[in-house]
Amino acid sequence: xxxxxxxxxxxxxxxxxxxxxxxxxxxxxxxxxxxxxxxxxxxxxxxxxxxxxxxxxxxxxxxxxxxxxxxxxxxxxxxxxxxxxxxxxxxxxxxxxxxxxxxxxxxxxxxxxxxxxxxxxxxxxxxxxxxxxxxxxxxxxxxxxxxxxxxxxxxxxxxxxxxxxxxxxxxxxxxxxxx
Numbered sequence: 001x002x003x004x005x006x007x008x009x010x011x012x013x014x015x016x017x018x019x020x021x022x023x024x025x026x027x028x029x030x031x032x033x034x035x036x037x038x039x040x041x042x043x044x045x046x047x048x049x050x051x052x053x054x055x056x057x058x059x060x061x062x063x064x065x066x067x068x069x070x071x072x073x074x075x076x077x078x079x080x081x082x083x084x085x086x087x088x089x090x091x092x093x094x095x096x097x098x099x100x101x102x103x104x105x106x107x108x109x110x111x112x113x114x115x116x117x118x119x120x121x122x123x124x125x126x127x128x129x130x131x132x133x134x135x136x137x138x139x140x141x142x143x144x145x146x147x148x149x150x151x152x153x154x155x156x157x158x159x160x161x162x163x164x165x166x167x168x169x170x171x172x173x174x175x176x177x178x179x
Contacts (some may be wrong), residue, residue, distance in 0.1 A: 034070055039122055041080055045089055045108050046119040052093055052103040055081055065125075071142055074149060084108070098153075 035043065047058055063071035075123045081102055084090035089108030094102045104112075112119050151157060151165065 034066075034125075035122075039118070040072070040076070041084060042112070042115055043122045044077070044080055044117050045084060045104060045112055046123055048090060048102050049104045049109065049112055052101050054096070054099040054101050056099065058102075068139070073145060 008024075032065055044058060047061055049054065053061070055074065058081075059072055059074065081090065081100075085102070086091060087113055088105055090102045091105050093103045094101045148165065153163065
């Protein structure tokens with residue numbers, strides 16, 4: 001096993017430290033992450049073991065599993081998929097347009113066999129507590145994020161559009177703060 005594989009679950013060696021998924025309420029006013037460090041990696045690997053998928057398909061599969069109460073951001077999923085590819089647990093297969101379809105490698109299969117109990121528990125996990133915000137607010141935030149992501153990837157995106165988006169977001173922030 002290579003050095004990177006040995007460090008799979010060590011926070012200090014993973015460049016995505018702390019980015020393990022959304023948060024949910026937990027007990028006495030405290031907060032607990034839906035996925036602890038390393039769990040999202042196992043979860044994604046288990047999902048692509050079942051069926052090769054694009055990052056967007058994985059986001060939607062996770063949202064479906066949690067009845068829309070949790071949907072990871074692209075900023076969490078894509079870097080984690082790239083890391084799984086870098087470490088040799090996943091590989092990019094077919095590329096359809098700008099979408100990369102990830103598949104599990106034999107090394108990834110072996111890792112899941114070694115972590116079968118954790119993978120099984122993660123795949124069975126459901127959202128059991130209320131989300132931090134009402135579903136309609138969470139959905140609106142997710143839709144805004146998706147729209148911004150789409151706009152920044154357009155061929156016509158330029159400095160003027162960037163400035164306009166920043167101005168709209170600043171105005172929206174001020175309006176929300178006054179509610």
